[in-house]
Amino acid sequence: MPPINISIDITHILGLCLKRIQHARVILLSSLPNRCLLCQQRIDQTGYQQLFPNQVLTGVCQVCLAASLYQHEVCLGCGREIALLQAYCGKCLKQGPNYVVAPCSYHQGLGPVIAAIKYQQQCAPLNAITQQLACRIALLIKHGIIRRPQVLIPVPLHPNRLRQRGFNQAWLIAKELSLLTNIPLDDRCLIRIVDTLPQTGLAGKQRRKNCHGAFALQPNMTYQRVALIDDVVTTGTTVDEIAGLFSLQFIHVQTWCLARAEAPGLLD
Template identity: 60%
Template structure:
């Protein structure tokens, strides 16, 4: 299940890209607040249960050095403070320095992420939220979800925006 307050292609794509690629963080709190409101709405409607912990999609150390920050970690940190849900850090690691997913086909994305992530220690929770900035094809979250499914952990994916497939909005 992917939870996002907005569409990437209908207004906030530039804000999300600005956070990710140019460290333009002014809109971060506003976008996270929209996500918090969406989560609370779904909880009130009985459609979701809040997770017991959250984990940010990790960057490989090389990418982290290049970018200087992990936008998913910044989002998760803000969410953790606003919702009072602990953030687990360093239990999910990107062990392969993959190419950026942008511009790759679905098949290339799957090949790019094969065995890219590992869990470094057991997780003693049944419900986890995986935090990312944007979900496009879902390849990254699917790759990570398989790790959690092997340990019988229910995974929700929370992101600032969902990028719909080409033609879906027409």
């Protein structure tokens, strides 16, 4: 009798189990009351599962979601509207800031939904918005605008803040993105060593001072390309502070987030 390849058998079994779990999740979510956090209307699944198999639209309806997404191309540096699918506008092309990839603007509809995820633990819309982020990422990779990273790294919370909030929304986004993109997640290499003040309400200079020295990175990392994952990027202070640590190890960084919050007043 030929030897049995146990590793293949286990992989096959795990794959079947995962498919059954996903199917059960779809059935369960479809049976629960499901209303849009923006318009309060019942969410219609018609057509959505044809576009995204094994996904149930929760927390935000198709109409509100579609209306809130970017309707034009945006610069990956500053978030301004640009005419063509390319990385930078003319101004950012000279400066070369780190890429920030997002499917929408925080101020164009989905802001209240993303805030509800973060502050009210209403995580129902997270998967749908993350799915749109994954689509945006796939488009940019397909056209050679960005390179596929080797790993996803969620922006960490300090342990005190994590205990207070109960979850890290950046980790939840990274976990879902890892499933959608098949890019591994590493939540151990980057830690927050200072329990900083919340960035909300701070001016640009205050934000930079607040974040300075707040993070620590594992030495001698083997990655060449990473994607930082967060819920919202406003001035980019937090991700720039982290990117500086990666640059010391010659690691290229881009940021993927659910939304960009364009706030010129905070850039002073």
